[in-house]
Amino acid sequence: MKFYADRVPVALRQLLTDIAVVLWVYLWIRVALWIHDTVEQLAVPGQKLESAGSGIAANLAEASGKVGRVPLVGDELTKPFTGAADAARSIAEAGHDQQEFVAQLALILPAIALSVPLALVLFLWLPLRVRWIRRAGVAAAVRDNPAGQDLLALRALASQPLTDLAKLGPDIAQSWRSGDPAAVTALADLELRRLGLRHRRR
Incomplete structure (x- = not known):
């Protein structure tokens, strides 16, 4: 918690x-x-x-x-x-x-x-x-494992404003679907930032 x-x-x-x-x-x-x-x-x-x-x-x-x-x-x-x-x-x-x-x-x-x-x-x-x-408790529990980052990235794609998503690149959704680690990390960071959290480690 x-x-x-x-x-x-x-x-x-x-x-x-x-x-x-x-x-x-x-x-x-x-x-x-x-x-x-x-x-x-x-x-x-x-x-x-x-x-x-x-x-x-x-x-x-x-x-x-x-x-x-x-x-x-x-x-x-x-x-x-x-x-x-x-x-x-x-x-x-x-x-x-x-x-x-x-x-x-x-x-x-x-x-x-x-x-x-x-x-x-x-x-x-x-x-x-x-x-x-x-x-924040759930996000903090999953933020430092790959599957958790993928969930956070999906959450960001589903809930973040389009203007914030567009700042990550015009093909950010396609990059996430293809499993691009940089895109997943960027999206996960965006969701964590919305909650006021950050990664404990990279």
Whole structure:
């Protein structure tokens, strides 16, 4: 398996691209974490609301219990306290619900922020990078034996632009068919150069 080209300009471009992709992913992860932390701060009012509502409800329930012990009129006096305690519990529940909503939002928004950048990496850059690694790995494995050079030459004839093939001579295809070693080597070099590779030996 070959991860980088032999030719310095191509290898440098690949390395810089890989570094840029890693930095791109890291940057968006940091952005997603910042969004998460920022959204979570919206839960602070809900926490205070829940805490205050629970505290008020507890105090009113305690007061209701004490008032309920008053002879004759205790039951009547507890009704306002009980109603107020129920209202305070509703406030506490609203604060709790707000916290849950914020917690869900703190997960959804960072996921949305990460989805597009990661999709660009996974569906655009990564397939191209893996395809080059596979092709370069095969080419590097066969480039220094005659049969492999012949395969590379055939690949060059099939895929290289006509202008590049014409630079090798007007009868380059005929020379390859006749097994001319110079033509095979020139075509193989052309294909290797496209991948950023070179022969290890002549």
